[in-house]
Amino acid sequence: MPANTVESRRTHSAGLFDIRNIIGALLTIYGVICLLMGLFGDPETDKTGGPNANLWSGLVMLVVGVAFIAWARLKPVKVPEVKE
Amino acid sequence: MTSPVVALAGDTIISAHPVDYLIVAIYFVFVIGIGVVARRQVSDSVDFFLSGRSLPAWVTGLAFISANLGAVEIMGMSANGAQFGLPAVHYFWIGAVPAMLFLGVVMMPFYYGSKVRSVPEFMLRRFGPGAHLVNAISFAVAQLLIAGINLYLLGSIIQALVGIPLWLSTIIAAAIVLSYITLGGLSAAIYNEVLQFFVIVAALTPLTWLGLKRVGGWDGLKQGITEGAQNKGVASAAEQLHSWPGTALTGFSSDILSVIGIVFGLGFVLSFGYWTTNFVEVQRAMATDSISSARKTPIIGAYPKIFIPFITILPGMIAAVLVPQIADFKAGQSVAGGAEGSITYNDALIYLMREVLPNGLLGVAITGLLAAFMAGMAANISAFNTVLSFDLWERYVVKDQSDDYYLRVGRLATVAATVIAIGTSLLASNFSNIMNYLQTLFGFFNAPLFATFILGMFWKRMTATAGWVGLVAGTLSAVAVAFLSEDAFGSVSLGVLPLSGQGASFVAAGTAFVVDVVLSIVVSMVTAPKPVEELRGLVYSETPKEDLVDEHEKTLPWFRRTIPLAVIAGVITIALNFAF
Numbered sequence: 001m002p003a004n005t006v007e008s009r010r011t012h013s014a015g016l017f018d019i020r021n022i023i024g025a026l027l028t029i030y031g032v033i034c035l036l037m038g039l040f041g042d043p044e045t046d047k048t049g050g051p052n053a054n055l056w057s058g059l060v061m062l063v064v065g066v067a068f069i070a071w072a073r074l075k076p077v078k079v080p081e082v083k084e
Numbered sequence: 085m086t087s088p089v090v091a092l093a094g095d096t097i098i099s100a101h102p103v104d105y106l107i108v109a110i111y112f113v114f115v116i117g118i119g120v121v122a123r124r125q126v127s128d129s130v131d132f133f134l135s136g137r138s139l140p141a142w143v144t145g146l147a148f149i150s151a152n153l154g155a156v157e158i159m160g161m162s163a164n165g166a167q168f169g170l171p172a173v174h175y176f177w178i179g180a181v182p183a184m185l186f187l188g189v190v191m192m193p194f195y196y197g198s199k200v201r202s203v204p205e206f207m208l209r210r211f212g213p214g215a216h217l218v219n220a221i222s223f224a225v226a227q228l229l230i231a232g233i234n235l236y237l238l239g240s241i242i243q244a245l246v247g248i249p250l251w252l253s254t255i256i257a258a259a260i261v262l263s264y265i266t267l268g269g270l271s272a273a274i275y276n277e278v279l280q281f282f283v284i285v286a287a288l289t290p291l292t293w294l295g296l297k298r299v300g301g302w303d304g305l306k307q308g309i310t311e312g313a314q315n316k317g318v319a320s321a322a323e324q325l326h327s328w329p330g331t332a333l334t335g336f337s338s339d340i341l342s343v344i345g346i347v348f349g350l351g352f353v354l355s356f357g358y359w360t361t362n363f364v365e366v367q368r369a370m371a372t373d374s375i376s377s378a379r380k381t382p383i384i385g386a387y388p389k390i391f392i393p394f395i396t397i398l399p400g401m402i403a404a405v406l407v408p409q410i411a412d413f414k415a416g417q418s419v420a421g422g423a424e425g426s427i428t429y430n431d432a433l434i435y436l437m438r439e440v441l442p443n444g445l446l447g448v449a450i451t452g453l454l455a456a457f458m459a460g461m462a463a464n465i466s467a468f469n470t471v472l473s474f475d476l477w478e479r480y481v482v483k484d485q486s487d488d489y490y491l492r493v494g495r496l497a498t499v500a501a502t503v504i505a506i507g508t509s510l511l512a513s514n515f516s517n518i519m520n521y522l523q524t525l526f527g528f529f530n531a532p533l534f535a536t537f538i539l540g541m542f543w544k545r546m547t548a549t550a551g552w553v554g555l556v557a558g559t560l561s562a563v564a565v566a567f568l569s570e571d572a573f574g575s576v577s578l579g580v581l582p583l584s585g586q587g588a589s590f591v592a593a594g595t596a597f598v599v600d601v602v603l604s605i606v607v608s609m610v611t612a613p614k615p616v617e618e619l620r621g622l623v624y625s626e627t628p629k630e631d632l633v634d635e636h637e638k639t640l641p642w643f644r645r646t647i648p649l650a651v652i653a654g655v656i657t658i659a660l661n662f663a664f
Binding site: 019022023025026027029030033034037038041042043044047048049050051053054056057058061064 | 103110290297444448
């Protein structure tokens with residue numbers, strides 16, 4: 001344990017307000033919206049040059065978002081830098 | 085080209101659908117939510133300004149780079165990409181990464197170990213009140229001017245979106261930024277900066293992918309640029325497709341001078357000055373839990389920085405080939421549209437978004453741009469806030485009041501800064517090229533500061549008088565060069581010196597640096613130095629080695645230590661310079 005770690009264990013970056021949960025939640029929501037647009041909306045292939053951009057970008061955002069939430073769940077941080 | 089010329093009355097540049105507005109609205113719900121939550125945790129003024137030193141290195145590392153990924157990076161670099169092509173990468177691989185690594189490896193232990201809250205405070209302890217006052221005032225002014233640039237660009241996005249006049253959208257933008265800074269302070273700012281970074285990457289990556297697909301891949305892009313380069317007044321294809329020697333970027337006719345200008349002016353003076361002394365970014369590293377984390381903050385930030393040109397400069401290059409309006413402007417025509425009524429390179433990114441992104445992704449892109457400008461401006465204002473309340477108000481105006489009092493001063497300063505930024509945004513809107521204006525400002529404020537800083541850190545003989553004399557003379561000489569150049573000051577410049585474009589600001593910065601160093605040495609020789617025992621933690625040779633390292637770092641695996649991380653980033657950057 002580093003000597004200069006603050007004594008009180010505040011839950012400053014823990015729980016729902018862990019930044020990874022916030023990033024994960026936002027990207028997941030955006031991913032779902034874009035995915036739905038890709039599935040049910042106009043793919044506007046004249047703009048994108050072929051690919052269904054909403055579908056693929058939505059999928060990637062969804063995966064990244066879920067990964068962030070999973071990271072926060074698997075390694076919850078209260079005091080950073082102390083990991084076994 | 086049959087594409088309709090825009091800017092009819094009541095017409096908007098971007099046609100957003102309800103789903104795009106939904107995506108923007110969700111972001112604001114998150115932003116306000118973070119502000120409200122962070123506010124509940126504000127206990128005293130140190131907590132408000134530095135988040136109580138409790139954040140891990142990867143959060144501050146991303147916040148560090150995000151604070152910089154604002155108006156400059158996104159609009160300025162895509163504009164530079166559209167105009168100059170690949171030489172714009174120098175702003176990243178020469179003009180940012182080396183200085184960020186230097187900051188992490190050499191400078192950060194001093195900032196962190198001496199527990200200063202701002203760079204002006206460091207100046208105070210090394211040189212005394214003279215240099216401190218000069219630096220604090222010039223820093224505060226610089227933040228207000230740069231906040232104006234961010235606000236102007238934020239206002240122009242809102243204008244493109246809803247079609248209201250620029251003055252109205254600027255005031256709306258200012259109100260939005262103000263409401264979220266006052267809710268939560270630095271904690272909220274850091275969290276929002278990290279969040280907007282992911283949104284902007286999520287938007288710019290598909291934009292680049294689709295744009296590249298539409299122009300026919302890298303080969304299609306090269307072909308398009310080569311065809312466009314046949315027009316008069318456009319940089320040759322060879323100049324646009326190779327990063328070196330970058331003569332179009334600097335405006336120098338000689339290859340050798342251009343390389344010297346980029347390496348010394350941009351790479352050394354401007355960039356080291358910016359990254360090592362700009363408290364907007366340094367403040368992020370100070371919010372970490374240990375010296376080790378503080379040092380890793382800029383180094384972790386350097387990794388995304390290496391790859392950001394691929395999603396900022398590349399889309400600019402694509403826009404100049406794919407978007408008819410931008411291509412016509414590049415070919416020398418005057419095209420109606422854009423934020424100012426006629427197209428400039430600054431509009432490249434917005435027009436590319438409109439050209440290739442379907443609704444949905446378009447909303448993500450709009451959100452990313454709004455968020456990036458907000459984050460940039462919020463960072464300027466919170467830095468201004470810190471310097472005004474601690475360095476100017478507490479020290480020179482009203483001393484020895486409670487923490488509560490200075491917290492209130494800080495909040496008032498935030499409001500005042502936002503109002504003043506509306507004024508400075510008018511100033512910014514008078515410059516045809518935002519990047520030139522910004523680099524000129526950096527030359528005035530950061531180049532002399534860096535010269536004084538680096539001398540003071542490594543030369544214990546340097547005196548207090550030399551500290552403030554060097555700063556004042558350096559700034560004045562940079563202003564003089566900009567004033568005498570062709571256009572660094574816009575229409576105010578006299579045109580006595582044959583310098584224009586971004587080369588002029590490189591020369592102004594270089595002049596400031598040299599004048600500052602020479603005068604500091606001369607003045608130091610005739611004035612008395614500070615006693616050596618007062619310089620511990622402030623001058624390299626007087627600081628014991630054990631003060632600069634975190635003994636805990638040895639227990640970390642190699643890939644989480646400062647030096648190996650810095651070396652890897654350095655190697656990648658050098659490789660990229662050879663590849664392009």
